[in-house]
Structures are given as structure tokens and as C-alpha cells.
Amino acid sequence: MAEARRVTLKDIAKSLGVSVNTVSRALTGKDSVGEETRARIKAEADRLGYVPNSMARSLVLGSAMTLGLVITNPSNPFYAQLISTIEQRGRIHGYSLMLLVTEESPQGDQAAAETLLRWGVDGALVVPVQGDGEHWDRLNESGVPVVCLNRGFPSLELDFIGVDYERSAYEAALHLIDGGARTLCLLEEDLPISPVADRITGFRRALAESGISPTVDPVVAVPTRRQESLALPWEPADAYRLAQQIVRGRDLPDAIMVGNDYFALGVYRALTEASLHVADDVLVGGFGDHPFAAYLNPALTTVRLPAAEIGTSAVDLLLRRVKGDGSQERAEKQRLPARLVERASSRAGRSAST
Structure with missing residues (x-):
């Protein structure tokens, strides 16, 4: 044949x-x-x-017409939406996408920068493994523009577009306080990244400005599974076990806030098994507005992240850098607002589960 x-x-x-x-x-x-x-x-x-023939076209145009996208874990619903938005936005402008996954590995993060340089992509959109970001700075200085997503490097002149995590956590905590909570705790993942640190800062600020002075640290670290597999980066079982300890403690908090909605699954189960009711006995607030949040009983109050807006803005900024428009400008640092979605889990005396 x-x-x-x-x-x-x-x-x-x-x-x-x-x-x-x-x-x-x-x-x-x-x-x-x-x-x-x-x-x-x-x-x-x-x-x-x-x-x-895209390779032949690249030779003619002097451009690979390809953007690199580096993600820590694509199973994260926020990053999954980000990938989809970036791919669609890039395609509108004639660019293909090269996706690399680091799984929170510093070695994988550095290898990704080297791979993008070797393949000659036109620009890079990066959710970095925070720590030493010098390899991304070198890539940017080599002529491959870099836009950091969701996590940045304040000390480096790299463009950044992400969520205003501090403000959104502050507003979420204030919402629980306005609902009557005077004792609160935050279940937050133990990964040393800026979104986690910013959420903790916002949470603590809301308590301080409301005159709430906890006698014990209200922030509880939940073990992360991000470095173990490509599966979902959060394990509800860990939050469940910690919530059990909180429920069995001497002082039950008025509200439990979690750093992501998967932790809320564990909190719901722990409260239910203790014959306690979400909202009536303990207010609960989440983060992420993952697809299941609206279908819990009661439906989960949570923070909806602007993934599509971040993806669109990031591609537009990167292509502006690729084309040399404003390439001599200082790095842009954009933090986009998130939206609190109020549902029944933060309303005491609820009469419905919506």
C-alpha cells in the first residue's frame, strides 16, 4: 500500500x-x-x-507561532479553565500552544524553561513553582517574553497577572463575620506559594479589623498532595480529619473557611457525622467555586476566580510583548478581583439548600 x-x-x-x-x-x-x-x-x-506546513511557515515568518504554557497541575479546575481560555485566545491570533506540566517540582520548573528556549516558542505563560525564578528571568532576557500567571516574583521584572487573593479572602471572611461569626478558623493548604500566603493575610486582616483576637492560631494547615501525582491536587480526606479534630475540640468555631472547595467536602462530612448542621451550627465558606459547590446541601458560599479573564488578559499582554509593542515598558503587575458567590452555607437559620 x-x-x-x-x-x-x-x-x-x-x-x-x-x-x-x-x-x-x-x-x-x-x-x-x-x-x-x-x-x-x-x-x-x-x-x-x-x-x-507550520514549520515551513515559521521559517518564512521568522516566528514559531507557538506560545508555551507551563502549569503546575492541569487537574486543578481553575487551571483547566485557564488552559482552555489561553488555547482559544491564542488560536484566534494564529498561535498554537505547547503545554508543559511541572507538578510543583523545582527541577521540572527549570526544565520547562529550558525546553521552551530550545523549541523557540514566541512567548511563555507560566504558573511558576515559586522560589528561585531566575530561569524565567533568563528566558525573558533571552528574547522570549514571560508572563507569570497566578503566582509571581515581586523582585523580578516579569509581567504578572493573577487573582487578588488577599482582597477576596478578606471579603469572604468579612461575609462570615457579618453573618454572626465571632470565632473563625481557616483550613488552608500547606504549600509555600503566594496565593496561600495572600489568602491567610486577607483572612487575618478581616479578623483584626473586626476586633476579633483569637486565643489560638485560627489558621490550620492541610497537607497538600500536589507533588505526589497528577491527580486532583487536594484531598478532602485530610480536611475531613482536621475538621473532625476541630469538631471534637472544646470550642466549636462559629465559622470554618477553607482555601479551596475540596476541603469543604471534608468539613461537611465531619459536621454531619457529629450531628451538626452546616449553616445552622457552623457557617462554612469556600474558595474556587468548583462545579460541585452549588450542588452541596446546603449550597456552598464560595469565591469564584476570574480564570477566563486572567487567561484572556495574559495572552493579550504576551502578544503585545512578542510583537514588540511596549516591550521597553516596565513589567505589568495585575491582580484581578474575584467574586464572592453567596449561598446557603453562610446563612444561619436557612430554610432552603440553594
Whole structure:
């Protein structure tokens, strides 16, 4: 059986009796080709099954037409939406996407920077493993623009677009306090990253400004599973065991806030098994607005993160850097607001589960 041969511009030109140059100009949208000729060439290209050779096109344009995207864990619903938005936005502008996953490994993070440089991508969108970000700074200085997503490096001149975690956690905690809570605790993952630190800062600020002075530290660290597998980065069982300890303690808090909605699953179970009711006995607030949040009973009050807005803004900023528009400007640092979605879990005396 003969091996299928890739259809070329020469094949289309021969079929229509026109020059290869005319076919090339027609398919790349050049103005020097009449609309009737362009339509005829495109129709013949479709009939023959022509697929553009992106590598050849890159050589002509002097650009790979590819953006690198480095993510710590794509199973995170926030990052899954981010990937989808970035891929769609890039495709609108004619760019393909190279996805690399680091799984919170510093070695993987550095290897990702080296891979992007080796493959010659036009720019990089990066959720970095925080710590030493010098390899991303070097990539940026080498001519491959870098935009950090969700986590940044304040000491480095790298563009950053993320969530205003401090403000959103502050507002979520105030909402629970406004609902009557005077004793609160926060179940937060133990990963040393800026989103976690910012949420803790916002939570503590809300307590301080409300005149609440806990006698014990209200922040409880939940073990993270991010470095163990490509599965979901959070394990409700860990939050469940910690919530059990809280429930069995001498002083039951008025409200429990969690750093992500998966921890709320563990909190709900611990409260239910102790014959306590979410909202009536303990207010609960989440973070992330994951798909199941609205279907818990009672529905979970949580913070909805602006993943689509971050993805769109990041691609637009990166392409501006790639094209050299404003490339001499100082690095941009953008923190986009999140939205508190109020549901029944933060309303005492609830009469419904919506």
C-alpha cells in the first residue's frame, strides 16, 4: 500500500494552472490576489486536503507561532479553565500552544524553561513553582517574553497577572463575620506559594479589623498532595480529619473557611457525622467555586476566580510583548478581583439548600 503524500502548494498550483506564488499569497491572505481567484484556490485546497506546513511557515515568518504554557497541575479546575481560555485566545491570533506540566517540582520548573528556549516558542505563560525564578528571568532576557500567571516574583521584572487573593479572602471572611461569626478558623493548604500566603493575610486582616483576637492560631494547615501525582491536587480526606479534630475540640468555631472547595467536602462530612448542621451550627465558606459547590446541601458560599479573564488578559499582554509593542515598558503587575458567590452555607437559620 502506497504511503499517503502530503498535498503541497505546488499540487494546488498545478491543478488550477496558476503559479505557486499565487497560491501562497491567496492562502496567506495577501491583498494582491483577487477575491474570485482566492476563493477558487481555497476551494481546491480544501478538495485536495491541503494542510499548511507550520514549520515551513515559521521559517518564512521568522516566528514559531507557538506560545508555551507551563502549569503546575492541569487537574486543578481553575487551571483547566485557564488552559482552555489561553488555547482559544491564542488560536484566534494564529498561535498554537505547547503545554508543559511541572507538578510543583523545582527541577521540572527549570526544565520547562529550558525546553521552551530550545523549541523557540514566541512567548511563555507560566504558573511558576515559586522560589528561585531566575530561569524565567533568563528566558525573558533571552528574547522570549514571560508572563507569570497566578503566582509571581515581586523582585523580578516579569509581567504578572493573577487573582487578588488577599482582597477576596478578606471579603469572604468579612461575609462570615457579618453573618454572626465571632470565632473563625481557616483550613488552608500547606504549600509555600503566594496565593496561600495572600489568602491567610486577607483572612487575618478581616479578623483584626473586626476586633476579633483569637486565643489560638485560627489558621490550620492541610497537607497538600500536589507533588505526589497528577491527580486532583487536594484531598478532602485530610480536611475531613482536621475538621473532625476541630469538631471534637472544646470550642466549636462559629465559622470554618477553607482555601479551596475540596476541603469543604471534608468539613461537611465531619459536621454531619457529629450531628451538626452546616449553616445552622457552623457557617462554612469556600474558595474556587468548583462545579460541585452549588450542588452541596446546603449550597456552598464560595469565591469564584476570574480564570477566563486572567487567561484572556495574559495572552493579550504576551502578544503585545512578542510583537514588540511596549516591550521597553516596565513589567505589568495585575491582580484581578474575584467574586464572592453567596449561598446557603453562610446563612444561619436557612430554610432552603440553594
